[in-house]
Every structure is written in C-alpha cells, then in structure tokens.
Amino acid sequence: MPLPDCRLPAVVLCALALAGCGRHGARHPAGQLPVAPVYEVRDDPATRKRVGYQDQVVLASEALRAGGLDVADKKARAAVKIDPSRPEAYMLLAQIASSRGDNVAAGSHYRKAADVAPSRGDVLNNYGAWLCTHGQPAAALEWFDRALAAPGYATPASALANAGGCALDAGQPERAERDLRAAVQLEPTNAYALESMARSEFARGRFFEARAFSQRRLAAAPATRSVLQLASQIEVQLGDNAASSRYLQRIRNEFPQDAAPNPRG
Template sequence: MGKAEMSVAPTYTAHDGEQVRRQHQYNNDVTLAGADLGAGNLDAAEKRARSALKLDSGRPDALLLLAAVAQRRGDNVQTGQLLQRATVLAPERGDVLNNYAAWLCQQGRAAESLPWFDRALVAPGYATPAIALSNAGACALDAGQRERAQRDLRASLASEPKNAQALTAMAQLSYDDGRFMEARAFSERRLAAAPSTLSVLQLASQIETRLGDAAAAARYQQRIRQEFPQDADPNSKG
C-alpha cells in the first residue's frame, strides 16, 4: 500500500503545480485588471479580466471587473448580465450579492433589490456589511419602505459612523419627515465625512431654510456657486 501511494504522488504533485500556476496567474490578472480599471484604462482592464476568466471561469472576480468596465462604458444591460452571472457562481459572497443588488436599485428596481441585500447581509464572512446596509437603506427609501430605510441606515451608521451614503439618506429621510433639527445634524455630519456634492449642499440649504436660518441657507447657496458653478441656479439668492 505504501509503494502504491508513492508511485502516484508525482502525478498529483505535477497536477497541483499546474493548478497553483494557473491560480497565481488568475490572481495576477485580476489584480492588474483592477489597477487598470482604477487608472481608467478600460481596454486593458477588459483584456486582463477576460484572460483571468479563461484561466478560471468558476470564480466571480473577473466577472465583477468586466461588469465594472461595462458600467463605465454606459452599457447597463451587459453590466447587469455580468453581475447576475457572478451571483450564480458565488451565491453566498456578500460583495457579489451587494453589487448586483446595487445595480438593480440603480436601474429603478429598488423593491427588487432588497431581497438581494438581505442575502448579502447574512452571507458568511462578509467583511463590509455597513456598505450593504447603507445601500439597502437608501434603496428602501427609494422603494417607499421608510421604516426599513431608517432601520438599515441607523445600523450602517452604528457600524460605520462616517458612511457618507447613510448620512445623506438619513438627512433626506429626516427632512422629509419634518424633523429638521435632526436633518441638520445628519447633514452636517455628512459634509464633515466626505467631499460635498451638489445634492448634499442643496439639501443642506433647504434644511436651513425650513429652520428659518436664512444666513446659513445663503452660505450653502454660495458654496454651490463656488464649487459647482456649472450647476448653480442663477436665480438663487445669497
């Protein structure tokens, strides 16, 4: 028995070596494709991601990269198809499920996205649940599920107090509910947590208007003119 085991060992060693080589090459292609994507080199990113996919079609990472390339190119249909394929390959990977759910929400399918976020949140070993929670909360708000939105957004902020998306959504939710002091607090936290956007500054100005602080509202309008001159309302005051 011992001799039989020894006689086949070299075969397994050779096989394992080839598998390891392909695994290293796959990881290398995925890493370089991600770097190309980050640098805006979409053609190079696509080429490397497709190379990785040929090496191992059973893992979702290359598909996620190809989906990101397609999204950058404005091809929403292909983006969705690639993300859905990734969920088939990795039905219990939180980041994969979150990405597909986020895409559904971006396509105006907010209610449909929520069960996918739920699956992401219970996925074993999911390292960034605050992201899925903030996405789920914002999408629940879009779907008109205000109780769920508040639950998920507050849970996200409990885990990650400077989550910009959750702070923005909570500011909007509080504003819509007429809780303007609370909306101001979330708005100020949002502006301190990340660079401003036009919509965030507009909401901040609206909040101050409802609170009766015309000077503060005017200051936000001034920031809009300075930071987003191409989008500023020429009829705005302040």
C-alpha cells in the same frame, strides 16, 4: 511567470555537508568534481490556474485604473477563461461596461458574479446596488438581505446603508430608518448612510434631526452638490435663510460647472 526563489532549508544543507565529511578521504577521478543534484520545481495544475487567474485580474485592475478599458477588458476576459467560477473578473467586466455606458452589460456581469459566488457578501451587495440605481429598488432589497446573511461578510455597514437608501426609493420608510440607523451605529462616518438619514428625516418633516445628520455627513466626507442642496433645503424649512444662502454660495463656488442651484430643490 518567474518561479519563486526556492532555497533548501539550512538544516538540509548542513546535513548534506556532514554527509560529505563522513566520506573522509573519498577521491574523485582526476579533473572531475562532484555534481550537485538538479531540483526541478513544478506547480501543480490547481496552483497554476490560481496564479494565472490572479495575474490577469491584477493586470485588468491596473489597466482599468489607468483608463485603459480595452486592455482591462481583454485581461478580465482572459481571467474568466482561466477560471469562470470566481467573481472578481466578472465584477471588473461590470465596471468596464459601466465606464463605457453599457449598463445592460454591467448588470449582466454583476448578476453573473453573484451567481458564481452566492456566499460572498460584497458580491451580492454590488449586484443589489446596481439594481437599486437602475430602477429596481424593491428587487435590490432581496440582494442586500442575502449579503447581510452571508457568512463572514466583513462590511455589513455598506449593505445596510445601501439597503436603507434603497428602501427610501422603494417607499419603505420604516425599513429605511431601521437599516440606516444600524449602518450609522456600525460605521458612524458612513457618508451614504448619513446623507440618506438626512433625506429620510427631511421627508418626515423632522428638520432638526435632518440638520444634524446633514452636518455629520458634511464632516464625514467631501461635499457633493446634492448634499449641499439638501442642507440648503433643510435650513429653509428651519427658517434660517442666511444659512441656506451660505450653502447655495458653496455650490456656486465648489461646483461652478453646474446650473444655478434651486433653493427649494
């Protein structure tokens, strides 16, 4: 890696110039000019380790975005070899494994990232999300709680939304409503929280409330088939078959590769 462009501060250069002027009349042997000192810049081992790790993580991330899974895997493993105590490379390995369909390996990498960074809220949230989407919603809630308790966690709405949606799957509707409402309060356009609130209200038979959250979800982010399907089901329960049909038509128009939607789920 090229060394940084290290320049002497201007004040130092001026001091050197003045020092030369102070030796007015100094002579040098014929044919010889004064030689400037050679400055050698060396990074300490900790700096080299940090920079090397970051370089490999960046290269792995770029390769992953470009679809180069083999290169991404190689670079991420190189980062782990440089510094196995940091979580970013493990999370990249988890994403690579998921892209390859190896969910067991992905879970293992997410857990390793959480083990080496037990105070990183984003890392703990990622492992909880993996657990929730792989049939372990009750276990996931513990990791979301850890994420929310992590000092300095910058995006608690994400963990709250995940916890609320996961609580629905775990059969804990009271916790689901509590966490989802907190997530929406912190981040009113959180698409996952809004969709999960619509599902929660629908499951409780509160169809007008479900409609309101469904409409907010559709305004917050591009529609998905599942969101449009839920919106259609809500309108059926409210007796507005025309609105339900419009949502079904959107599914046919926007997701033609899917099977014909079922108006009742």
